[in-house]
Amino acid sequence: MKGQKTEQKITINSAAQILGVSTKSIQRYLAKGRLTRIKEGTRTLVLLAEVKAMEDDPLLGQGHPSAGSEKSLGMGQLRDTVTLGRERYEKMLLELGELRKQNQFFLEFKGMLQSKEEALRNLEREVELLGERVRVLEMKRQKEHTGAPEEVQEPASRRGQAKAKQNKPWWQV
Numbered sequence: 001m002k003g004q005k006t007e008q009k010i011t012i013n014s015a016a017q018i019l020g021v022s023t024k025s026i027q028r029y030l031a032k033g034r035l036t037r038i039k040e041g042t043r044t045l046v047l048l049a050e051v052k053a054m055e056d057d058p059l060l061g062q063g064h065p066s067a068g069s070e071k072s073l074g075m076g077q078l079r080d081t082v083t084l085g086r087e088r089y090e091k092m093l094l095e096l097g098e099l100r101k102q103n104q105f106f107l108e109f110k111g112m113l114q115s116k117e118e119a120l121r122n123l124e125r126e127v128e129l130l131g132e133r134v135r136v137l138e139m140k141r142q143k144e145h146t147g148a149p150e151e152v153q154e155p156a157s158r159r160g161q162a163k164a165k166q167n168k169p170w171w172q173v
Contacts, residue, residue: 009038009045018051029054036085050083 015035016023026046029035034054038045084092 008048009040010048010051012044012046015046015051019054033084036083036088 010018012023012026016026019026026035030037030044030046035046035050038047
């Protein structure tokens, strides 16, 4: 923060004039992190030293690097160097830490959700099996009441035992 207070700051329009590019290009440089954004009230300023350093950049004003520079860099390597103030760097590290905590929380939540979904699927299977069992028992009961053949019905001695059990109180069964 101290470095930013002593360094000279300029407006986006001034930076665009110095570099010979549009203000839209300066906004893109700010978005990409090539320049440091400094807010003072409602005004957006940039550091003059950063703008002066960009004057020597051969890729200045070009949206994409030339084909020759891409080949020399290799796959996945970037040519841009981002300069950050210490305060901004520390803020970004804190945000990264918070994002990692949130990611860990969401991964744990996802695991819990998946286990609960599996438990729910198991319970649904049990309900289906019990529903099928109820249908079979209802069909059996219906056959008994409609006068199904004797071999399907229970023997009279068993029925008598079942009725005797039903007549006893629950603590004597």
